[in-house]
Amino acid sequence: MNDRMMKAVLYDRYGGPGVLYTGRVPRPEPAPGEVLVKVRAFSVNGGELAARAGRLRLLTGRTFPKRVGLDFTGEVAAPGAGVTDFAAGDRVWGVLGRTGFGSAAEYLTVPVERIGRLPDDLDPVDAAALPVTTTAITALRDKAGLRPGERLLVRGAAGGVGNAAVQLGRAYGAEVTALARAANHDFVRGLGAHRAVDHRDVRPAELGRFDVVLDTVGTDLRTFRRLLNPGGRMVTIAFDLKRPVASLGYLAASTVHGRGRVRFFSGNPERANFDDLARHVAEGKLRPAVDTVFPLEETAAAHRELEAGGVRGKYVVRVA
Template identity: 85%
Template sequence: MNDRMMQAVLYDRYGGPDVLYVGRVPRPEPAPGEVLVKVRAFSVNGGEMAARSGRLRLLLGRRFPKRVGLDLTGEVVAAGTGVTGLTAGDRVWGVLGRTSGFGSAAEYVTVPAERVGRLPGGLDPVEAAALPVATTAVTALRDKAGLRPGERLLVRGAAGGVGSAAVQLGRAYGAEVTALARAANLDFVRDLGAHEAVDHRGVRPAELGRFDVVLDTVGTDLRTFRHLLRPGGRMVGIAFDLGRPLASLGYIAGSTVHGRGRVRFFSGDPRRADFDALARHVAEGALRPAVDTVFPSLEETAAAHRALEAGGVRGKYVVRVA
């Protein structure tokens, strides 16, 4: 096989999971400040579903083929000029930057060196692929919300990738954690550390009481959940309503200047320091990978997308790069 080529997951048109296929593309070379990583595994994220289906076509355009894959674990193969602290052979985990787009569903990928960190020793690299997204939970709770011991935290979408990490971290930060999830996943989120697990379909939000912090990973009904905040409460959102994107984003923007309880919305953009913090949480036993299913090869990426769209995930779907 030509070592200048590699396999990657691609799609040539917007649509369902069946548009995904494994094709051959040129193997990238690291630019200054980048590392070339041989990918061991990656997880499937909701943003990729929106991109692949065409719901973000106004942003992404119609230039094909397009790629999938946002996060990764693997080994550094080569480093571009100016890279410090990482050398060939280092085991790493990371997330592609906002300007890089998708592309970690491949045999190799180039990543800005500041977007990866060393993988903690003893952590299986395939299971670890469920954790890079946990940097979003760290930023949401520690930095955006300033969660304090003894506060009451509501995690909406608690069984998903960010939500499952937030439940664990909320408990580690000393909060009283209420997890909203499907009925079938209540035992799962309790096992992660939730003090209270509630079926989101079986309760009205007003019945949940008041909270100091609400972490929303769903994006719908933001106004309703914002009203659950206590005085001085903080709501952090990492998703918006894809069915009504303009209205949803407009509400988020308006909440920053009107009314009590601002909605702090952000998109995860982790740096090496965030991965170092993640490694410390793992070493302390405060955070562990939550893997629903490992799909065995790149060819199974469409099956992983299909499973995530079906709903009911417990943690993350991870794809191994054989």
């Protein structure tokens, strides 16, 4: 077998999960300042589902084949020129972020500043549920400034970022209300939620008032913004993909009007964020929540399950 080739998950046209297939592509070589990572596992994220379906085609274009996979765990296979702080064999985790997709593969190259050291006591497959939770840390601690005793509402509480927000909210001393399907209420309570509510049975206006709202869904932002107490803060990591122009326009207008504005950001973690994540894990503030583990050849099934809804934590894909 040609060791210059590797397996990767690809698609040749936009569409449903069925467009994904496992093909062979050239194994990359690290440029100066990069590392070559042998991938052990990655998780499936909502953004890549939207990209695969063509909802972001104005950004992703029409050049095919395209790749999937945003985050990863693995080992450094080879450091590029000028890299001195990581060596072959070092266990790492990271997020490709704005550099694009492509972690659904046996190897990837990534700038050295976009990885961190994977804690020794974490299994790399379980740990693949955690890299994107750096978004929850940034959202609650840095963007919202969540304080002990405040009331926190987490929308999409059983999902990949939402489950981490529930754990962190409890660890930061907040009173946590989790919006999730009734079938997931025991799950989110087990993560630390003081109260679990089925978003399909209760109108937002009946939820009460909150100091911080963390939204992972992106729809009805105006409605949930009205739940803020005076001085409250709302952070969203998503926008309405069915109405992207209107949704982003509302976010921009909200930012101009400072009181009760909705803070929107897209996670783009670097080394310091992964160091933070490792500390949160070591202090017991965060633990990985893995729903199901799929083999690489069944990445399409993982996409299909995430689109169906009801995930508890993360769907993780193990690379052989």
